[in-house]
Amino acid sequence: MTLMKKVFLALTTSLIVTGAVFGQKGNIDSLKMEILNIRAEVENIHLNLEKSKSKFQRGIFVATLGYTITIAGGLMLGRENDDLGQVLLVTGGVTGITGTYMLVDAFKFLGRTRKRNSVHSP
Numbered sequence: 339m340t341l342m343k344k345v346f347l348a349l350t351t352s353l354i355v356t357g358a359v360f361g362q363k364g365n366i367d368s369l370k371m372e373i374l375n376i377r378a379e380v381e382n383i384h385l386n387l388e389k390s391k392s393k394f395q396r397g398i399f400v401a402t403l404g405y406t407i408t409i410a411g412g413l414m415l416g417r418e419n420d421d422l423g424q425v426l427l428v429t430g431g432v433t434g435i436t437g438t439y440m441l442v443d444a445f446k447f448l449g450r451t452r453k454r455n456s457v458h459s460p
Contacts (some may be wrong), residue, residue, distance in 0.1 A: 377460050386447040393444035401437025 411426025 363416050390447035393447070394441060397437050397440030397442075397444055399437070400440055401434050402436070404433030404437050406430070408434055 378418055407426050407430030409430070411423045411428075414420065414426065416424030417423070
């Protein structure tokens, strides 16, 4: 190969490599932004799961307490403490329903873990 061809080949190669490097800069920046977005979404998911966990645990406690009181009230019916049994039935039922509502309400945070797109694909 002649010197002119070697210089031309070297310049052409360096131009192609330089163009590829500068062309990749935009892709690298968009890749970095995508990684940061994914990290933010994962942190949001962890936060919502933690909220859901604590609300779910409180709901389980309240529902269990309420239905335990209901059972105790039902066992008292028809005996000497019939009036107390009726009060415990109603109180336990309301407490159990409140705990069940708290359980169901805890799941709303799980629904927030998904990102909703405003544009729907066909």
